[in-house]
Amino acid sequence: MIEMHLVASLCGVDVRKRPLRGFRAALQRRWSPATSAGLARRPDARYVLDMTDSARLAGTGPGRASLPSLLILAAALALSLAASLLGSAATTPNLPWYAGLAKPPFNPPNAAFPIAWTILYPLMAIALWRVATAAAGPDRRRALVAYGAQYILNVAWSFAFFAAQSPALGLAVVGALLLSIAWTIARFRRVDRLAAALLWPYLAWVGFATALNAAILALNS
Numbered sequence: 001m002i003e004m005h006l007v008a009s010l011c012g013v014d015v016r017k018r019p020l021r022g023f024r025a026a027l028q029r030r031w032s033p034a035t036s037a038g039l040a041r042r043p044d045a046r047y048v049l050d051m052t053d054s055a056r057l058a059g060t061g062p063g064r065a066s067l068p069s070l071l072i073l074a075a076a077l078a079l080s081l082a083a084s085l086l087g088s089a090a091t092t093p094n095l096p097w098y099a100g101l102a103k104p105p106f107n108p109p110n111a112a113f114p115i116a117w118t119i120l121y122p123l124m125a126i127a128l129w130r131v132a133t134a135a136a137g138p139d140r141r142r143a144l145v146a147y148g149a150q151y152i153l154n155v156a157w158s159f160a161f162f163a164a165q166s167p168a169l170g171l172a173v174v175g176a177l178l179l180s181i182a183w184t185i186a187r188f189r190r191v192d193r194l195a196a197a198l199l200w201p202y203l204a205w206v207g208f209a210t211a212l213n214a215a216i217l218a219l220n221s
Helices: 001-011 020-030 031-040 045-058 066-097 112-132 140-164 169-188 193-198 200-219
Strands: none
Touching: 001 169, 031 045, 045 193, 066 140, 112 140, 112 193, 112 200, 169 193, 169 200
């Protein structure tokens, strides 16, 4: 009933002077292309237009639940899982080498690393999902390119540091990764602020990893 009065008032129909059964006919007489154009220009018409378009817009936008959106979420989670498995494959066989390195006092226990990544990878996947399901455009395309660049560097670091057993190469890669994540956050922010915020813990952890990598290089040179 509230919506009926709002539409009627916007169209110039006084429902107080007309019975309810005559409302539709009166509204149809008042409604015309010119009226529609005028309504589109009125700031108070947004509520009516939002109501009429709500069904068409359902399921679109960042993080909306729909079958295509859920498939994109599954793909984003699969990408994170793949990065985790690849990193583990490069790291695990080389843990004895890592154990023999001199390390700084702030080096965390080995158990901290899988715990951290178990938290960070899902956050990365959700951030990617929100951007990938946002409206198409140049900003979204650039954000996805930035994410792809940091993703490649993320996987490459485990192979550079552990598989190649080279703290120097690892530092070069993790430094590039740190800059790449900052670039990704800036690009994500132009598309979806929540997606950008979800990457801040990732940036903080990689910043810590960069400092740790640099300290290990200095202590073992």
